[in-house]
Amino acid sequence: MKKQYSYFIAVGIFMSTIFTSCEKEKDEDIVMTMTTSASGEVSISLAGTGFATIDWGDGSSSDTKELLENTAATLYSSLKFEHNYSDANTRTIKIYGDNITGLYCSALQLTNLDVSRNTALKWLRCQINQLTRLDLRNNKALILLECYLNQLTSLDVSKNAALTYLSCSHNQLTKLDVSNNNALTYLVCSNNHLTSLDMSYNSVLTTLLCKDNKLTSLDMSGSVMLTLLDCQTNQLSAVALDALFGTLHCIGMVEVKAIFIRDNSGADHCDPSIAMDKGWMVDITTIWE
Numbered sequence: 001m002k003k004q005y006s007y008f009i010a011v012g013i014f015m016s017t018i019f020t021s022c023e024k025e026k027d028e029d030i031v032m033t034m035t036t037s038a039s040g041e042v043s044i045s046l047a048g049t050g051f052a053t054i055d056w057g058d059g060s061s062s063d064t065k066e067l068l069e070n071t072a073a074t075l076y077s078s079l080k081f082e083h084n085y086s087d088a089n090t091r092t093i094k095i096y097g098d099n100i101t102g103l104y105c106s107a108l109q110l111t112n113l114d115v116s117r118n119t120a121l122k123w124l125r126c127q128i129n130q131l132t133r134l135d136l137r138n139n140k141a142l143i144l145l146e147c148y149l150n151q152l153t154s155l156d157v158s159k160n161a162a163l164t165y166l167s168c169s170h171n172q173l174t175k176l177d178v179s180n181n182n183a184l185t186y187l188v189c190s191n192n193h194l195t196s197l198d199m200s201y202n203s204v205l206t207t208l209l210c211k212d213n214k215l216t217s218l219d220m221s222g223s224v225m226l227t228l229l230d231c232q233t234n235q236l237s238a239v240a241l242d243a244l245f246g247t248l249h250c251i252g253m254v255e256v257k258a259i260f261i262r263d264n265s266g267a268d269h270c271d272p273s274i275a276m277d278k279g280w281m282v283d284i285t286t287i288w289e
Contacts, residue, residue: 047102057091238266245274
């Protein structure tokens, strides 16, 4: 009887070990997770190659689909995974896949998003959520990031040297360092709490929208390809604006060269001719959206 009892114990331990091992292997396959309290119909778009699986975190069956390689411009309309939640309980969504290069997870009431395991990620659109942090240190292939209309108090993109497009407006950022993002061509950081912005390392930047901050300093000395600058509603003085105009080189073969400086303390006292003589259109009064 004792031998039989010991046998059942041994079998139980063995099966438990196998189950734990399988769960561990399954967890190791997760490349992205997100926490949501959304209810009703939700949609997540993925791009890449191979197959991807989404565990919706509510006990329902997981969804598996073969991915399509897509571009950033069409990511929002790429392969969609759709699901319907019957309530607004908080749950964790788990995503599995060997080569997921794009993620679109907008307006899902996300409070957490972990993409740190997905080193293949190139395009991330996670705007209109409730994110307070976003860890992108392992996403060195990232080209496009849209994270506007969240609750981010900081954003570290120092490891994302391939980044060309960054839209992080309507957050709570007090500083933004893009000195390592030499490939950046488009930056929107409006409606934050930035007091200074150094774009001297961004030589291929063409568009900068930084209105509705608290900027007292804006260094554009390295942005020789710039074609559009909107720094309305900041705290730039006449001296700061005159210095800014002096740094605008605009050597790119482009048609549009415009700067909007309305609602800065020095807007009525600066010398716009410095920029106008270089071919810029300088608008002191128009609200540009």
